[in-house]
Amino acid sequence: MYDFFETQKQIWGSNERLEILGKDLNCIRAPGPTDWKLYVATEFPYYRPNPPSPLPTDEEVVDARGTENDLTKGLPCSAAVWRVRDYAVKVGRMPKILQEAENMLYLEKHCPELKIPKVWAAYKSDEGYCKNFYMLITEYIDGPSCYPPVWDPLSDTTKSNILRKLGDQVRLLRAVPPPNPTYYGRIYNQSLVKNGNSYIYLHKNNGNGEMFHGP
Numbered sequence: 001m002y003d004f005f006e007t008q009k010q011i012w013g014s015n016e017r018l019e020i021l022g023k024d025l026n027c028i029r030a031p032g033p034t035d036w037k038l039y040v041a042t043e044f045p046y047y048r049p050n051p052p053s054p055l056p057t058d059e060e061v062v063d064a065r066g067t068e069n070d071l072t073k074g075l076p077c078s079a080a081v082w083r084v085r086d087y088a089v090k091v092g093r094m095p096k097i098l099q100e101a102e103n104m105l106y107l108e109k110h111c112p113e114l115k116i117p118k119v120w121a122a123y124k125s126d127e128g129y130c131k132n133f134y135m136l137i138t139e140y141i142d143g144p145s146c147y148p149p150v151w152d153p154l155s156d157t158t159k160s161n162i163l164r165k166l167g168d169q170v171r172l173l174r175a176v177p178p179p180n181p182t183y184y185g186r187i188y189n190q191s192l193v194k195n196g197n198s199y200i201y202l203h204k205n206n207g208n209g210e211m212f213h214g215p
Helices: 004-012 017-028 059-063 096-110 155-173
Strands: 080-084 087-092 119-124 134-139 192-195 198-201
Touching: 059 080, 087 096, 096 119, 096 134
Parallel strands: none
Antiparallel strands: 080 087, 087 134, 119 134, 192 198
16 A cells, blocks of 8 residues: 555655654755746736735745645655635745746636636745745645555545546546647647756746657
8 A cells, every 4th residue: 555654755765754844844945947938828917806815925925835835845845835814825946837827827717617726826926935936825725635644544435436526526527628639738728848958847848858749
């Protein structure tokens, strides 16, 4: 059986949450790409009108770090997610956070039945503690993360119900029509580019990557 804590130890070298948190923060503070326009076709910053309350400030986001509102505390994640009041705030050094926002906004428009959090803001911070970090602010949806310690104890019936509901969501995703029947790529005719040892989605080839099955 999959052992979450053993895998966590292999990834981070520890099972201690505070130690992992420190390593995770060092990871997300590493320098990231500066030209986010290579990654998305949408114009950012994005702010949805009429939020239910003032959007979180950098200070509020930082204050949530290491508390019970640190939603990724002790988990092997590439970006940190913190709860601030009724918002979830995802913070990281990579522009893929803006890709995530772009995808969510696209799906909200083209697949409104899909159950995804509402995006309230997405931008690159230019000042304060979060300077040069990419920020995605969404509505907060309460519930446990479905990692093995949460999933494994569930009954088979509960697991089947969850998987059935996930299957319904996947069917909705697959029903979103592509621009044409043979299309393979990201939304808004963006291509898939190979950069280094991993595949990342860029808006255009900046000369550092190899085009991979893009339109």
